[in-house]
Amino acid sequence: MTTSSEDVLLQVPQVRYKKGDGTLFLMDQRLIWMVENRDTVAVSHSYADIKSQKISPEGKVKVQLQVVLHNGVSSTFHFTNRNGLQAQLADRDKVKEMLQTLLPKFKRKVDRELEEKNKLLSSNPALLQLYKDLVMTEVVTSEEFWVQHASQYTQKQKQQPQDIGVSGAFLADIKPQTDGCNGLKYNITPDIIECIFKTYPAVKKKYVENVPTKLSESQFWTKFFQSHYFHRDRKYAESKDLFTECGKIDDQEMKRDIQTGVDDPLVNITEFEDKTLDEGYGVANEKTNVTSGTVSQAMIKRFNQHSIMVLKATKKQENSEAEAKNVPKQNGNVSEEKPDDGHVAKKQRIQSKITYEDLDSPSASSSGGPSLSLSKVERYLHGPMPDSNVEQLNPNEASSVLRGVLQETRQWQSRHPSTSLVTPAAAVGALGELSPGGALMRGFQEQSLAQLVPADIENEVRNLYLALCELLSHFWKCFPPSTPTMEQKAVKMHEALHRYHTAKLKPFEDKLIRELSPLSHHLTKHLNQLLNAAYQKFSNWQKIKNR
Amino acid sequence: MVDEEEQKEYRWETGYEKTWEAIKEDDDGFLEASVADIIQRAKRKRQAQKQGNSKLGMMRHLYVILDCSDSMSSQDLKPTRLLCTVKIMENFIEEFFDQNPISQMGIIIMHNKRAEKISDLAGNARKHIKAINNLKQTSLIGEPSLQNSLEMALRALKLLPSHASREILVVMGSLTTCDPGDINTTILNLKSEGVRCSVIGLAAEVHVCRRLANETGGLYNVILDDCHFKDLLYQQVDPPPAALTLESNLIKMGFPHQMSVEGTEEPLTMCMCHVDSTDEGSKLNTGGYYCPQCYSKYCELPVECRACGLTLVSAPHLARSYHHLFPAANYDEITYENQTLICFACQKNFSETDKQVYRCPNCTKIFCINCDIFVHDILHTCPGCATNLSTFQIAHNTTQ
Numbered sequence: 001m002t003t004s005s006e007d008v009l010l011q012v013p014q015v016r017y018k019k020g021d022g023t024l025f026l027m028d029q030r031l032i033w034m035v036e037n038r039d040t041v042a043v044s045h046s047y048a049d050i051k052s053q054k055i056s057p058e059g060k061v062k063v064q065l066q067v068v069l070h071n072g073v074s075s076t077f078h079f080t081n082r083n084g085l086q087a088q089l090a091d092r093d094k095v096k097e098m099l100q101t102l103l104p105k106f107k108r109k110v111d112r113e114l115e116e117k118n119k120l121l122s123s124n125p126a127l128l129q130l131y132k133d134l135v136m137t138e139v140v141t142s143e144e145f146w147v148q149h150a151s152q153y154t155q156k157q158k159q160q161p162q163d164i165g166v167s168g169a170f171l172a173d174i175k176p177q178t179d180g181c182n183g184l185k186y187n188i189t190p191d192i193i194e195c196i197f198k199t200y201p202a203v204k205k206k207y208v209e210n211v212p213t214k215l216s217e218s219q220f221w222t223k224f225f226q227s228h229y230f231h232r233d234r235k236y237a238e239s240k241d242l243f244t245e246c247g248k249i250d251d252q253e254m255k256r257d258i259q260t261g262v263d264d265p266l267v268n269i270t271e272f273e274d275k276t277l278d279e280g281y282g283v284a285n286e287k288t289n290v291t292s293g294t295v296s297q298a299m300i301k302r303f304n305q306h307s308i309m310v311l312k313a314t315k316k317q318e319n320s321e322a323e324a325k326n327v328p329k330q331n332g333n334v335s336e337e338k339p340d341d342g343h344v345a346k347k348q349r350i351q352s353k354i355t356y357e358d359l360d361s362p363s364a365s366s367s368g369g370p371s372l373s374l375s376k377v378e379r380y381l382h383g384p385m386p387d388s389n390v391e392q393l394n395p396n397e398a399s400s401v402l403r404g405v406l407q408e409t410r411q412w413q414s415r416h417p418s419t420s421l422v423t424p425a426a427a428v429g430a431l432g433e434l435s436p437g438g439a440l441m442r443g444f445q446e447q448s449l450a451q452l453v454p455a456d457i458e459n460e461v462r463n464l465y466l467a468l469c470e471l472l473s474h475f476w477k478c479f480p481p482s483t484p485t486m487e488q489k490a491v492k493m494h495e496a497l498h499r500y501h502t503a504k505l506k507p508f509e510d511k512l513i514r515e516l517s518p519l520s521h522h523l524t525k526h527l528n529q530l531l532n533a534a535y536q537k538f539s540n541w542q543k544i545k546n547r
Numbered sequence: 548m549v550d551e552e553e554q555k556e557y558r559w560e561t562g563y564e565k566t567w568e569a570i571k572e573d574d575d576g577f578l579e580a581s582v583a584d585i586i587q588r589a590k591r592k593r594q595a596q597k598q599g600n601s602k603l604g605m606m607r608h609l610y611v612i613l614d615c616s617d618s619m620s621s622q623d624l625k626p627t628r629l630l631c632t633v634k635i636m637e638n639f640i641e642e643f644f645d646q647n648p649i650s651q652m653g654i655i656i657m658h659n660k661r662a663e664k665i666s667d668l669a670g671n672a673r674k675h676i677k678a679i680n681n682l683k684q685t686s687l688i689g690e691p692s693l694q695n696s697l698e699m700a701l702r703a704l705k706l707l708p709s710h711a712s713r714e715i716l717v718v719m720g721s722l723t724t725c726d727p728g729d730i731n732t733t734i735l736n737l738k739s740e741g742v743r744c745s746v747i748g749l750a751a752e753v754h755v756c757r758r759l760a761n762e763t764g765g766l767y768n769v770i771l772d773d774c775h776f777k778d779l780l781y782q783q784v785d786p787p788p789a790a791l792t793l794e795s796n797l798i799k800m801g802f803p804h805q806m807s808v809e810g811t812e813e814p815l816t817m818c819m820c821h822v823d824s825t826d827e828g829s830k831l832n833t834g835g836y837y838c839p840q841c842y843s844k845y846c847e848l849p850v851e852c853r854a855c856g857l858t859l860v861s862a863p864h865l866a867r868s869y870h871h872l873f874p875a876a877n878y879d880e881i882t883y884e885n886q887t888l889i890c891f892a893c894q895k896n897f898s899e900t901d902k903q904v905y906r907c908p909n910c911t912k913i914f915c916i917n918c919d920i921f922v923h924d925i926l927h928t929c930p931g932c933a934t935n936l937s938t939f940q941i942a943h944n945t946t947q
Binding site for chain 2 (some may be wrong): 108164462529
């Protein structure tokens with residue numbers, strides 16, 4: 001634990017610890033005490049481990065300072081300055097003050113993790129129960145618990161928030177509300193802020209520069225909405241606003257975009273021409289100049305700009321990803337193929353735009369997927385046939401059986417309505433067997449037995465099942481073990497199951513025997529069965545492995 | 548033109564039919580009857596196309612993506628699109644698990660440009676129905692994001708083993724989608740992972756949805772009214788043809804039994820399916836199914852064992868999937884010429900109004916139209932073939 005260069009912040013000689021004289025050093029990461037005249041460090045506590053410090057009350061002869069660690073260990077230092085009580089008090093106070101300033105810096109890291117864990121436990125009662133059952137009884141260690149069993153809960157928090165798209169109307173949707181006295185209130189959510197940053201990177205830059213150093217967040221947004229940048233008439237040449245620069249940057253971008261032009265010949269509107277005259281005739285068209293300056297021109301320009309920026313906002317991400325993938329492919333060939341590709345691609349694209357699949361005649365329907373090849377279909381239609389227990393009746397026997405049946409059924413018509421009843425004793429016996437608790441009504445007995453079980457015992461049984469289910473799911477996941485780590489995990493889980501058996505199950509059984517003797521066997525039979533099945537699997541696996 | 552005039556007859560002579568009257572309004576001016584007719588005809592066409600002997604993806608893992616944006620509060624489906632969808636979805640979920648007992652379903656909603664998973668992949672119908680019912684309370688705001696929800700479903704479907712069929716069904720009420728990136732890359736990803744996406748549109752046809760369905764091999768339809776919606780949704784209940792990336796594997800399954808030993812009493816045990824649920828915890832009782840590998844108890848099947856991960860089913864569940872592989876033969880429609888007096892299945896007398904009767908190609912018995920629909924939709928066995936010893940349990944050769 002030695003850092004390469006430790007600064008000694010405070011050195012206090014004549015401090016006793018456990019009946020030995022020595023010197024107390026306060027370093028920047030930890031606190032150490034060395035025995036007098038020796039160079040070895042006897043006691044070392046890092047500030048992160050220290051939970052709190054205590055001082056002996058005023059008026060006591062012994063001036064002491066106790067340091068309590070998170071794990072409960074405490075060390076007491078006795079200040080024995082030979083110059084008297086005052087000096088001792090002064091020493092101790094110096095140490096105390098120094099610790100008070102240092103400890104909070106280290107405390108925060110450890111606490112946050114614990115806080116998170118506490119929050120998780122308090123919000124999930126099932127998890128809390130599992131924790132109590134498994135960790136408190138030392139069936140599973142605390143780290144294992146958090147890594148294995150609580151992993152799905154901890155991961156939920158780490159999920160990345162989703163990226164959202166920019167809808168074209170996001171600025172228009174921020175409807176301002178009048179607040180009575182000639183003012184407007186704009187409500188913006190974090191979503192809208194994210195959209196603004198994505199679409200107008202210049203605004204994002206300004207935000208990063210000014211908040212929170214020069215302006216507060218609400219002031220920034222107020223200025224944003226007030227500035228002419230946001231409003232329709234962008235005569236920003238005169239006003240000196242935070243956002244005039246943004247306007248200029250946007251204009252420059254637009255000019256650059258117009259100059260690069262559009263690659264795709266099918267979409268490039270400026271190149272579209274209707275030529276009614278053949279080559280060699282007519283005069284070349286003159287491109288009219290667009291006069292700028294009217295209000296409608298400015299508005300159209302703003303609309304176009306807004307649309308371009310919204311589209312660009314989504315494209316930026318894609319480009320950076322695509323570039324990363326294309327870098328290794330840089331050959332000279334790529335650029336040579338382009339002109340040929342362009343031609344073929346253009347033809348294909350025009351072709352695809354003029355054909356509609358729906359209007360084509362339905363093609364001879366494809367067989368809709370791979371066909372099933374079954375070798376013996378009858379096997380699917382019958383159950384498993386026993387080997388040859390079929391009795392073969394020859395036709396003579398069959399007809400004699402048939403004759404016998406016909407004779408029997410003819411006699412049925414001559415039966416007179418039966419007036420002979422069952423004997424009373426037999427009737428009562430049958431009634432008894434069919435009422436709840438009788439020989440033929442097995443199920444009810446157990447249901448009534450279940451009601452005899454008090455609710456808290458039932459809860460305990462449920463918690464036992466919960467903990468066991470958790471352990472078993474990890475145990476069975478290791479089979480069949482394909483890697484050495486899985487084998488080790490299987491062994492560890494097996495041991496954990498044994499520990500669970502002794503730590504939780506047996507005491508519960510004993511408790512039941514003492515309190516409710518008739519039920520004890522019933523309630524835990526199934527739990528034992530579950531455990532035995534797991535033990536059996538493990539021992540089988542061991543046997544196979546050792547063969 | 549001249550020829551036609553010569554053949555012209557007056558309508559009162561019922562000489563010719565006006566073909567534009569195929570879609571008719573009935574007395575009250577509604578088009579319902581004609582829509583029902585369209586549905587019926589489409590159904591018969593689908594039935595005729597069904598053939599046995601094709602490989603199907605039967606262990607289906609389906610993600611249903613529902614649109615919960617503000618276009619779903621429109622009232623063109625009564626009372627609102629969302630409530631109508633919820634109602635029809637409940638029935639669909641039950642029917643789905645009825646016909647595909649070894650499948651799993653999950654539900655995602657598109658809400659305020661984000662996707663939210665409201666129900667994980669599971670084989671329990673009740674849980675999903677409960678989650679869907681809770682949707683009635685969600686507020687419908689914002690625009691849907693098709694890409695986010697497809698990505699979320701894909702992330703979960705990627706982890707599945709290769710013998711499972713991966714499907715997504717999108718119910719899209721809005722005409723727009725607001726995505727953070729290029730949806731074409733998402734479509735390519737779905738195609739390479741072999742996920743079959745179908746879309747049901749509630750408003751109009753959208754090019755992106757058409758591309759999505761075509762590229763991944765799914766179906767895309769736009770509804771006409773709520774009956775049509777139900778029909779389109781139920782189309783998805785039948786297992787689709789197997790994707791090319793589907794591998795055939797041996798799958799381990801457990802067939803649990805009740806643990807009753809003669810003579811001794813059954814022990815009181817607790818089930819594992821409710822052991823950690825907060826509202827109704829497990830109770831001690833005697834009935835239930837025990838996993839053959841680890842002996843944990845479950846209240847209902849089919850289920851995946853929580854302790855050992857084994858899929859537990861009962862034989863009837865698997866048998867219920869058979870009729871997809873070996874469907875009952877399609878009946879031929881023939882005109883009634885007094886071949887028999889009664890329908891073989893329901894024994895009703897054929898009368899003047901029955902112009903078409905149906906004959907089974909295997910056992911050549913005659914059936915009426917209602918029995919034809921009943922046999923093919925619900926029963927899946929031809930009564931003529933089943934009661935005839937010589938044709939019983941012979942695989943139908945339906946190579947067409």
